[in-house]
Amino acid sequence: MSGRAAPRVGAGDRSGTTDWTDRVLDLEIGAVAHGGHCVARHDGRVVFVRHALPGERVLAVVTEDGGGSFCRADAISVRTAHAGRVAPPCTWARAGGCGGCDFQHATPELQRELKTVVVREQLARLAGIDSDVTVEELPGGPLGWRTRVRLAVDGEGRAGLRAHRSHEVLPVADCPIAPEGVLPPVLARRHRPGEEFEITVDADGTVHDERDGAPVVQRVAGREWRLRPGAFWQVHPALAPTLAAVVGQWAAAPAGATAWDLYGGAGLFAAVLAEQVGRDGAVTVVESAAGAVADGEAALADLPQVAWEVGRVERVLPALADPDVVVADPPRSGLGRALVEAICARGPRRVVHVACDPAALGRDVGLFAAQGYRLTALRAFDAFPMTHHMECVALLEP
Template sequence: MTDGVSDPNGVSGAAERPGAWLGRTLEVTLDRPAHGGFCVARHEGRVVFVRQGLPGERVRVRVEADDKPGWCRAEVIEVLDPSPHRRPSVCAASAESGSGCCDLAHTDRDGALAYKTAVLREQLERIGGPGVAQVGEVPVETLPAAPEAGAPDLGWRTRVRLTADADGRFGYHRYRSEDVVADLRCPQPVAGVIDGIADLRSRPGSELLVMRDADGERHVVEIGPPAPAARSGSRRERATGRRTRGGARRTSTVLEGDPTVVERVGTHVWQLEPTGFWQAHIAAPRVYSDVVTEWADPDAGDIVWDLYSGAGLFAAPLADRVGPAGGVDAVEIAPAAVAAGRRSLADVPALRFHRGETVRTLATLRPDPRAVILDPPRAGAGRAVVTAVCAAEPDRIVHIGCDPASFARDLALYGERGYRPRRMRAFDAFPLTHHVEAIALLTRGD
């Protein structure tokens, strides 16, 4: 058959019986990077999404998944003509044991930044459309490294979540699998975070949350099996709850450190549960907070909404700016995050926390916001939230996205309501992986 079919990344190929190529070895030349950690190739009229490759390389690949008529997924098994950006993988857990932790560990820094910049540009153009793409090139920026890391893409992660395998050893999940790889040789964690963890044993399926806080203290928490997840609320709201709640529905035992994790940004100090959400990159909280505060640009006496607020990382400095004559309303669905924010920021008079689903809570907030901040989970905010935010007619919207596809889609939804991106920055907040974080400032008008 030769019918054209479209795939989620916007390329197409000839239809083919699903499964026909599974296990087949192909020789292909890789084209542009695609969202999800792949490069695009074409072979015999079909599209092949190739993992562990780089643009321009000629490689031999093995087809690992072939369940769509027009395209399949493959993995590099031999590099015949390498990219100048290729380097030996810096992650043994990924390269040797098949962990899914580091899918860009085989490219140097310049190659990784160019890869992510190209993916973000393609998603903004294809999904966001002309009104979003007019912002132009958005180069992905490097975040500052931990002082002891030695390189900006190493030793950046302050929080690691591990799972126990069938023998009770902790490790990472295998790529696209629930199987656990009991190999901790990943260079993402900050120095000392996983020291000695390989010697621990637990019940199969239990989890271990290991972190280093702002005081340099390590916290190790063992998390029991999950209870069935409640189905109330939208898919996005449930995702937000999982992100910020962590182990709220699971038993947990502190094995090392304090039951309270201390984090600091500027003059504010947070006391969080170990299972509570905080940005994983050591530099991300400060950098994001600075950008959001600058772009929101509130004056004394203004009202600001901070949606998907977590414990108030952005709400705190914004409340400082608006002062007691103004107000910041922070909306968060996770009860532990709301409790941590109220406890940690009790001395900030302009700040109010509201616990609830975002779209259902907006009507209870102080009206006429000067600025609205949104930091939704990976699935994005979606039409209902975007519509409600635009109906409030803020002067400025600052939208943060950790997935370029949902980020671009949300920006297009704002465009339907007359808001256009004026500034945009993107950060390599997840080095050695394909993930990227982007922030956009939107205002009304052409």
């Protein structure tokens, strides 16, 4: 809030253009919403409030206001607290602080309850489905799980994390959701102003700076990948094996079958599918990142039933043989109408959809329903403790 006028309590001036920026509002907090905030209402407008919990009464400073039907705010004082409120383990998890964590002020159990509410609400609103799914805990606890951290460097060469919805670099000394002892030596050094780089802890516990160029070793389902620096891999160490197990169980590709692994990365799910279909079957991985494909080809070189296609999924699909099983792990935006229709037109017996955004999942499930595919199984995992993010796996069948 530096450079702004002192915040003040008030309802805002509703004459002319509405701009409540820097005003402090006395709010009764309502339900949690998708995106790491809760919903409140004030003077006929919606206020999305971070660092608050449902049922609380707080003072919140308005941080963004575009003059429309809603604005954004940060809780700065709690007058009536939720029973699940705790002191955040990080001093940067506060108003005006780091954008990485949304729920450090809630117990881990309450965090999962909030995420469960969100995923159920998104499915109900976007797909018309009443689900009893519950966000499940992964082993390892709420801290020290983030094995990949992207750092930004400010104009003075100090590495840090970005503030919420901002390009400002915060000169943090450590991050409690990263493995203990990994970041302080990196953060203590000076770096090239303006650069960004990723720090990764691999399966051997080796710390990698992507600028060093050393391969990152990952192991899942009895296989090993040697990934180039900066390559995508799940950040929670328990998530990749968990997803591999669930995808394998639900894909259940029979021997000799044809399977697609869309947005397949380095082939984690392809490895599972290849074991199921055997040498007489076929697994095609479609991935737009050529580096990921090269790493996957090296890791799965002993599986001739796996073929690789470098390119955008929508461009590659028309040339592929009809699948028995489809596994799709799309980006945060989801599959979308055109791809859902293209997949369903090929008549797979099962589609296993891996989603990192519950709203995108809800939209896609609704689109599949319109094509005659129903949701028959769903699991959700708290793969990103302290944040509002989660990972879901859905099974769709005709």
